[in-house]
Every structure is written in structure tokens, then in C-alpha cells.
Amino acid sequence: MHAPASGKNGSIPAGAPSGAHSPTPDTELGLPPPQRYWAIVVVALGITLAVLDSAIANVALPTIARDLHASAAASIWVVNAYQLAITISLLPLASLGDRIGYRRVYLGGLILFTVASLGCSLSTSLTTLAIARVIQGFGAAGIMSVNTALVRTIYPRAHLGRGVAINAMVVAVSSAVGPTVASGVLAIAPWPWLFAINVPIGIAAVVSGLKALPGNAGHKAPYDYLSAVMNALVFGLLIFAVDGLGHGETWGYVALELLSAVAIGYFFVRRQLTQPAPLLPVDLLRIPVFALSIGTSVCSFAAQMLAFVSLPFMLQDTLGLSQVQTGLLMTPWPLVIVVAAPLSGVLSDRLSAGWLGGIGLLALTAGLLLLATLGAHPEPLQIAWRMALCGAGFGIFQSPNNRTMLAAAPRERSGGASGMLGTARLTGQTLGAALVALIFGIAPQHGPTIALYVAAGFAAVASVVSTMRVMQHASPAAA
Numbered sequence: 001m002h003a004p005a006s007g008k009n010g011s012i013p014a015g016a017p018s019g020a021h022s023p024t025p026d027t028e029l030g031l032p033p034p035q036r037y038w039a040i041v042v043v044a045l046g047i048t049l050a051v052l053d054s055a056i057a058n059v060a061l062p063t064i065a066r067d068l069h070a071s072a073a074a075s076i077w078v079v080n081a082y083q084l085a086i087t088i089s090l091l092p093l094a095s096l097g098d099r100i101g102y103r104r105v106y107l108g109g110l111i112l113f114t115v116a117s118l119g120c121s122l123s124t125s126l127t128t129l130a131i132a133r134v135i136q137g138f139g140a141a142g143i144m145s146v147n148t149a150l151v152r153t154i155y156p157r158a159h160l161g162r163g164v165a166i167n168a169m170v171v172a173v174s175s176a177v178g179p180t181v182a183s184g185v186l187a188i189a190p191w192p193w194l195f196a197i198n199v200p201i202g203i204a205a206v207v208s209g210l211k212a213l214p215g216n217a218g219h220k221a222p223y224d225y226l227s228a229v230m231n232a233l234v235f236g237l238l239i240f241a242v243d244g245l246g247h248g249e250t251w252g253y254v255a256l257e258l259l260s261a262v263a264i265g266y267f268f269v270r271r272q273l274t275q276p277a278p279l280l281p282v283d284l285l286r287i288p289v290f291a292l293s294i295g296t297s298v299c300s301f302a303a304q305m306l307a308f309v310s311l312p313f314m315l316q317d318t319l320g321l322s323q324v325q326t327g328l329l330m331t332p333w334p335l336v337i338v339v340a341a342p343l344s345g346v347l348s349d350r351l352s353a354g355w356l357g358g359i360g361l362l363a364l365t366a367g368l369l370l371l372a373t374l375g376a377h378p379e380p381l382q383i384a385w386r387m388a389l390c391g392a393g394f395g396i397f398q399s400p401n402n403r404t405m406l407a408a409a410p411r412e413r414s415g416g417a418s419g420m421l422g423t424a425r426l427t428g429q430t431l432g433a434a435l436v437a438l439i440f441g442i443a444p445q446h447g448p449t450i451a452l453y454v455a456a457g458f459a460a461v462a463s464v465v466s467t468m469r470v471m472q473h474a475s476p477a478a479a
Contacts (some may be wrong), residue, residue: 031154031214038212039154040163044170045205046110047147049198050140051171054082055178060191067191070126081130085137086144087239087426088232093145094419095279099223102146102415103213107206109142114202120195144422148406149414153214158349160407165345165399172337172398180327219277219412227279230268237261242434281416290408292469293401296357297424299462300397305432306455307368314448329383333391340395353400357466360396363389365459372452
């Protein structure tokens with residue numbers, strides 16, 4: 001397997017599978033600036049839609065349940081169906097992108113997401129809405145699975161950190177502002193508009209992407225369908241087990257799900273060890289700096305989700321603040337990421353990602369500990385600057401970490417690296433949300449404070465793992 005050659009004049013190599021009209025970047029220089037900017041805008045639009053839709057439905061669940069005459073427990077499938085579809089299909093679609101081209105998978109996912117969004121907006125029952133959300137989740141997985149691989153083809157190697165920083169900033173901000181956006185839409189329109197607004201944006205992104213996104217020739221290794229099924233079973237069972245643990249499911253069922261996931265996972269991993277381009281990128285996990293970056297990502301996103309889920313309860317139930325005050329006081333976190341992520345992305349092209357990530361995660365640890373130790377009657381400014389410190393720490397960490405993961409992989413395995421990046425984020429978020437539910441169930445009175453201490457612990461572990469990369473000799477220049 002090797003990266004296909006392409007002329008520096010941007011010509012399309014013969015037999016390129018991603019479409020005769022797509023620009024083909026030089027593997028070192030990326031796309032020239034005019035096309036580069038259009039391409040990164042398309043990538044940002046797609047990932048914004050996919051990530052926002054992970055969060056906006058939460059706010060509307062009570063309204064959706066009431067309008068569709070469904071129970072509160074049943075309505076949760078509006079969220080779970082989307083998350084489950086993404087998680088079980090990220091790695092299979094990333095592997096497909098390595099074979100047929102990232103542009104095809106991305107645009108296919110964007111088209112599917114847009115059509116499914118229309119289906120969600122027209123749903124008249126919980127069943128049809130849940131089915132549409134599953135389809136929408138598969139479309140979102142197509143977007144998420146290869147978006148960073150596309151960034152690698154769009155930007156020159158010397159400026160890769162900047163491209164990854166934009167992507168990381170979009171993901172982080174979209175995750176954080178999802179509830180705010182949903183509240184704004186619901187204030188002026190019924191819940192179907194949460195999904196209907198995706199349609200014109202999705203159409204615009206598809207039309208622009210057909211012209212702007214670069215093509216790449218994939219490798220010819222046969223696609224491993226059995227591994228795709230095993231992957232879906234392993235991750236699906238793990239999600240059900242973790243979710244059940246957090247929501248009080250019978251221990252016997254949780255144990256059965258975990259044991260089944262472990263058993264299937266054993267044979268799944270053994271199969272991957274025999275594949276030339278494995279769907280689960282065990283070849284990349286053998287690269288120490290890549291494996292450490294994945295571990296850092298899982299722990300950091302678990303810390304972030306622990307904080308995001310528990311902070312509203314602390315601010316409203318413990319400190320007695322209103323929903324509007326809570327939203328405003330949590331805004332500094334994503335707002336500072338907008339500044340910190342691009343800055344750290346530029347620095348990551350020059351400085352060690354291990355040190356940058358370690359320092360950023362140390363700042364996140366400090367911010368979470370300071371939030372956990374707030375007094376009974378804090379001033380708004382005391383809360384806001386602690387939120388800003390958390391956002392700065394997370395923003396400083398994320399871009400260098402993602403750049404390192406992507407650059408450590410061989411170019412022809414960029415899809416696998418991109419898929420693992422998304423899988424690490426979703427795994428961390430799922431673990432964090434489940435831990436909050438578990439903590440609240442065990443200690444409801446002090447749940448938010450305990451969750452913030454646990455979040456600080458995850459951030460501290462991530463900081464240590466990040467600095468361990470400094471001792472590794474793997475260099476992004478080898479990518």
C-alpha cells in the first residue's frame with residue numbers, strides 16, 4: 001500500500017476513484033489557497049451539522065415526547081439511536097474511505113444526513129423519528145469518520161496543525177453550544193425545525209463539496225465485511241452495558257453485555273491482526289505516540305462530558321441559578337476554545353504536542369478542581385473565569401493531540417486514523433455521561449461536586465499520558 005502520486009499542477013491521476021471533477025492535492029503542498037479555503041469551509045459545515053445534532057435533541061426531548069404521545073423513557077431513543085448508529089459505523093466507514101476515497105464517503109454521508117434530517121422533521125411518531133435518527137446517525141458517521149483525513153489532503157504538511165485546529169475548534173464549539181442553539185430554535189419554532197434547518201445547509205454543503213473537496217486514490221485491499229459486523233456488535237454491546245450501568249439496569253444484564261462484548265472483541269482483534277489494512281487500526285495502535293494520543297483523547301473527553309453534564313445541576317440545583325444564568329456562565333468555556341484551539345494549532349506545527357497537551361490538560365485539571373471547590377455563594381465572575389480556564393486548557397490540548405494522531409499514521413491510513421480519532425472522542429463522551437448517571441444514582445445530594453472531582457482525575461491522567469509522548473521518538477515528520 002502506498003499513497004498515490006499526483007502532479008504538482010493539481011492534475012487528476014488516471015483511475016482516481018473520487019470523481020473526475022474533484023481537485024487532487026499534492027501530497028506535500030495540499031490544495032492551493034483558494035480551493036483550500038472552500039474545502040475547509042465544507043468540512044467545517046458538515047462536522048458542525050453532525051456534532052450539533054448529537055446535542056440539540058436532548059433539549060427537545062420533553063416536547064417531542066409530549067407531541068408524539070410517548071413516555072419520557074421511550075423518547076430517549078431519539079438521542080440513543082443517533083449515538084449508537086454513529087459509534088458502530090465510524091471505523092467501518094473510515095476503512096471504506098481508505099479504499100474508495102475520503103471525498104466519496106464524506107459526500108455520501110452528508111447526502112444521507114441531509115435526507116434523514118428531512119425525514120426527522122416530517123416524522124409523526126416516535127418510531128419513525130427513531131428510524132430517521134438511525135439513518136441520520138449513519139450519515140453523520142460518514143462525515144465524522146473521514147473529516148480529519150480530508151484535512152490532511154487539504155493542507156500542506158507544514159501547516160497541518162492549522163487545519164486540524166480549525167476542525168478541533170468546530171467540534172469543540174459545536175458540542176458545547178448545541179443546547180444553546182436548540183433553546184434558541186425552540187423559542188421561535190416547534191421541534192421539527194431542529195432538523196429541518198439542516199436541509200438547506202446540507203444541500204449547500206453538498207453542492208460546494210462536489211466542487212471543492214479533494215479526491216484521493218484509495219488502496220485495493222478487499223473490504224472486510226465480517227469485521228464491520230463484529231465491530232458493530234462489540235461497540236454496540238459496550239454502549240448498552242455502559243449506559244445500563246449508569247441508568248440502574250440489572251447487574252446480570254450489564255455483565256452479560258460486557259462478557260459478550262469481550263468475547264466478540266477477542267475474535268475481532270485476532271482477525272484484525274491478520275489483515276493488511278485492518279478495520280480496527282491495530283497497526284496504528286502499535287505506534288506508541290498514536291496509542292498514547294488515543295488514550296489522552298479518551299480521558300480528556302470523558303472529563304469534558306463529566307463536567308458538561310454535571311455543571312448545570314450544580315449551578316441550578318446547588319447554587320440556585322436560573323437556566324439563562326447557567327447558559328451564560330457556561331459560555332466562557334466554548335468561547336475561549338475558539339481562541340485557544342487555532343493558537344495551539346499553529347504552535348503544534350513548531351512545538352511538542354506532548355508538552356502542549358500536558359500543559360493544556362493541567363490547566364483543565366486546575367479549572368475543574370476550582371469549580372468543584374466553589375463556595376456556597378460565588379460571584380458570577382468567580383464562576384466565569386474558572387469556566388474560561390477549563391476552555392483554555394481543553395483548547396490548548398485538543399489541536400496538537402489531533403495533529404499528532406493524524407500525522408503519526410502513514411498517509412494511506414489517514415482514514416483509519418481519522419476514524420480512531422472520532423471513536424476516541426465518542427468513547428470518552430459515552431463513558432463520561434454514564435459515570436455522571438452512576439454518580440448521581442449513588443450520591444444524589446453531592447453528585448455534581450463528586451462528578452467534577454472525577455472529571456479532574458481524568459484530566460490529570462490525560463495530562464500525564466500526554467507528557468509521556470515526549471519520551472517517544474516517533475515524529476510527525478515521518479507521516
